[in-house]
Amino acid sequence: MSNCSTAGPLDSLRQDDYELLARLAQRYYIDEQTQDQVAREFGLSRQKAQRLLKRARQAGVVAIHIEAPSWLRLDLESELRETFGLEEAVVAVAQANADADREAVAQRAARYLERQLRDGSVVAVGHGRTASAVARFFRPVDRLAVTFVSAMGGSPGADAPTNPNEVCRALAQGCGGRAESLYAPAYVEDAGVRSQLLAQAAVRSTLDMAAGADLALVGIGGVDDDCTMVRSGCLSREEVTWLGTQGAVGDVLGHYVDLDGRPLASPHHQRLVALPVEHLRRVKKVVAVASEPEKPAAVLGILRSGVVDVLVVDETNARAVLQAAARPRAGTATGRAPAGPMVPATRYQPSPAAKAATLSRAGRDAPGPHRR
Template sequence: MSDEEYPLILKAAWYYYMEDYTQQQISQMLGVSRAKVIRLLEEARAEGVIQFIFRAEDSSRMQIERGLIERFGLDDAYVIPTPGTSSDLSDSLARAAAMYVSDHLRADGYLNIGYGDTMSLVLNHLAVGRSGSLNVVSLTGGVSYYLPKISSEIFGMRLYLTPAPLVVSSRDLRDALLEEQSIRDVYRMTEHADMSLVGIGGAEDNATVLRNGILSKTELALLKMQGAVGDILTHFVDAHGQPIDTTIENRIVSTSLEDLRAMRNVVGVAAGPEKVAAIHAVLVAGYLNVLITDGETARSLLACQVES
């Protein structure tokens, strides 16, 4: 960096980082080409004229996110600070997911969404926080689980729901329902949506599937005996993310895991020590493109090892 060029470097860096001028504006002000402005800014960083200092907690968060992306082959990861209580964690996760959707989904876009308490919270936050319309397509049966508590008319949310229960009494009934034209139409919509948002459940005593009466304690205990660590879209999986072959699996009106893996921009939203094994299983199986979680869960995931 010569003495003659230093003033140009200093001015370019100041106007760009402190005054928020565009590179084109700086080019016109300094009487140089835009390509030279880019070079001046690069030299400002290389020579220490401009320095970036991250707060310690922000630097740690970025490292954790990068670790998740590299470890599990993700396109992106969003790690929030861990709140003090589990109820705060659920709401913070839902807010983060709603923000992610609003930032990354095109106007009037189509969002696939899965079953679960966190997903219901996300819908509520989207109903009050997103400007513009949104098309929501359900990935499972169970109409009542997809109805936001807040009126969807606030911003024109359009719901395309699978007209069937989440779990039915027999495999034959499930197969017959899947042949219904109204259900097939919704399934076809899920294949073309811009983004898919799914929760991940753990196989614990307060699991959503128990609280909502989807499964009994005996049924969940049997699944755990067969190696289940949790579920995604109500498909229970083992530590490697492989579906558990049970009669429950054959009675679920839900998008298959193979179809989920083939979808674009699949975002998983989950956190908590009781869900670490389930989240890890879903990640190693490659069902997700993006993970939204909290700091403590992220660190546990990076330390997690699964026996072959």
């Protein structure tokens, strides 16, 4: 894979100009003279030489090419960064199957974490199969005094290793750091229980610590029947399906968003025990991992919500997300209710216990991919 700087109108230059530009560029870029020196040589002022050199680059007389290894997708990564205002995007080259894709993504994410973490770092951790896989690959060369904090409650059901607490433990084990568990379920019966729980010192202190994290590692969840929320037993298949009918496309730490990145105030949200989005936003580097084959919509929505700073994703999803993002999206800043999947709240009896009325979807913070 390779990448070039933008090539411009190479022909709109007269011969003489072209010659000057090329010669100037040769002296500056290849022979590594200073701008002052080349200017002197060509009988120009330094500023003029600088302007000409800039023009040479714009015009494509100077082409800078990165001889990247074939397994890097620097162009996709740049496109993701630019499209969604990300700080960093890492694309894992497509593998033979979904499992291999996940492993590849996890590996790249692990490498990224290893580079970022320092002694004393605090990492807020979410759940998910990919996040869990990250922990398996996370093996820094030397021990790191890093604290991993659960940023979401656990689940009673099966599929234990994808639990935030478990992921934390595995990550801490990988580097000789500390794991701070959140002793609470991801979803409780109702808002009342939730606020009681949040009042507990043990819960509150963990969430506070997560809120002060330097970095967050979260998985992007989907709304399909096989998503982590369902697999882990946090939500029932029906609940997730219903969320989908409400326009939800995916979540981060249980915070569901629609395709335009707007948070979805579903009744479930009242029952969620996790780091609030506003707190998550305050974390300097929110690293999201995503790799399942049916994730493009989830990733797109989450990226548009602007919570994510760093995305680690497989090549297939990356391409799909960029393609989807290129299509003009339904009304966002305009305030119009989007068409298509965004149906108004319908009759759904929330869940065995949650009785809170279906909330209107008005009055939320503006989405937009950029935030700081």
